Amino acid sequence: MLASGIWGITASSWRRVAKHGAGAVTTKSLWLKEHKGHSNPVIISTEHWTLNAVGVPDAGVEKAKEEIGEYNKDKPVPLIANIIAESAENYAKTAQAIVELKPDFLEVNISCPNIEDEFGRPFACSADDAAAVTKAVKAVSGDIPVFIKLSPNVENIGTIALACAKAGADGFTAINTVGPGMAIDLRSRRPILANRVGGLSGPAIKPIAVKCIADVYKATEGKLPIIGTGGVATGKDAMELMLAGASLIGIGTAVADRGADVFAKVCEEMSAWCDAEGVASCGELIGGMHRSFSS
Numbered sequence: 001m002l003a004s005g006i007w008g009i010t011a012s013s014w015r016r017v018a019k020h021g022a023g024a025v026t027t028k029s030l031w032l033k034e035h036k037g038h039s040n041p042v043i044i045s046t047e048h049w050t051l052n053a054v055g056v057p058d059a060g061v062e063k064a065k066e067e068i069g070e071y072n073k074d075k076p077v078p079l080i081a082n083i084i085a086e087s088a089e090n091y092a093k094t095a096q097a098i099v100e101l102k103p104d105f106l107e108v109n110i111s112c113p114n115i116e117d118e119f120g121r122p123f124a125c126s127a128d129d130a131a132a133v134t135k136a137v138k139a140v141s142g143d144i145p146v147f148i149k150l151s152p153n154v155e156n157i158g159t160i161a162l163a164c165a166k167a168g169a170d171g172f173t174a175i176n177t178v179g180p181g182m183a184i185d186l187r188s189r190r191p192i193l194a195n196r197v198g199g200l201s202g203p204a205i206k207p208i209a210v211k212c213i214a215d216v217y218k219a220t221e222g223k224l225p226i227i228g229t230g231g232v233a234t235g236k237d238a239m240e241l242m243l244a245g246a247s248l249i250g251i252g253t254a255v256a257d258r259g260a261d262v263f264a265k266v267c268e269e270m271s272a273w274c275d276a277e278g279v280a281s282c283g284e285l286i287g288g289m290h291r292s293f294s295s
């Protein structure tokens with residue numbers, strides 16, 4: 001599926017991605033009200049990684065309602081609405097507004113700093129805060145499954161996942177970007193991003209994604225689905241995340257590197273590998289790394 005923040009703004013871009021083989025699309029993070037992003041330059045890429053500091057810009061839920069409404073008229077693949085806020089109360093308000101449009105899942109980006117916390121720490125960094133957001137969203141989400149999008153930038157991602165599971169999470173997305181990181185221009189001697197630092201994505205973060213997914217799967221005993229996201233560019237990458245515990249795969253940065261066809265190509269590469277290895281269904285791979293120790 002298409003990961004959040006990449007081409008995820010309009011109904012026509014979701015349809016385009018679906019046409020190229022994505023099994024589902026995720027919106028960019030949606031705020032209750034308009035939210036301005038950072039100044040340019042906001043992104044720098046090499047073949048190994050991308051650093052971005054777009055700053056989660058968004059026009060607010062009213063605009064999102066128009067686009068999701070338009071997409072719902074002729075929905076080729078399921079839609080995951082990703083929401084973000086700076087307080088548990090606003091997460092619930094945003095979820096409530098979006099739930100009316102009946103997205104297939106809600107994905108809750110908890111990487112935003114909590115304005116009610118003395119140090120403004122992201123919700124994703126505290127088990128209590130992450131659980132409070134989960135509970136607030138679950139209280140208004142009705143029968144729409146709620147996936148919590150976890151940050152790798154924590155001491156123990158399993159503890160955070162378990163707290164969210166106990167608060168009612170239906171699944172997880174792991175991971176959001178790593179870091180932050182910084183890149184410096186040699187001539188000007190200044191950071192390349194106007195924001196100085198940005199979140200790291202792309203091939204370089206795949207081993208971190210694999211470890212985080214394995215930790216979340218273990219902490220929750222493999223009982224909840226995980227959308228594995230982070231550094232997937234090929235079918236082999238996707239299957240590695242599945243062995244760690246992912247049952248769905250999100251692709252972000254690789255859409256820029258391999259084009260929109262990346263979704264169809266990854267699926268073809270997975271099928272070809274499974275055929276060659278005598279694996280009847282790639283679903284067999286989910287959590288396979290954990291079972292390899294018990295057999």
Ligand SMILES: Cc1cc2nc3c(=O)[nH]c(=O)nc-3n(C[C@H](O)[C@H](O)[C@H](O)COP(=O)(O)O)c2cc1C
Nearest residue numbers: 003004005029052109175176201202230231252253
């Ligand atoms: C330019 C850019 C914008 C992003 N915007 C969002 C966003 O709005 N909400 C969110 O939850 N994640 C966002 N992400 C994170 C991705 O959804 C994904 O979790 C991360 O990039 C790791 O996957 P990848 O290596 O396949 O890109 C963004 C990533 C990039 C590169």
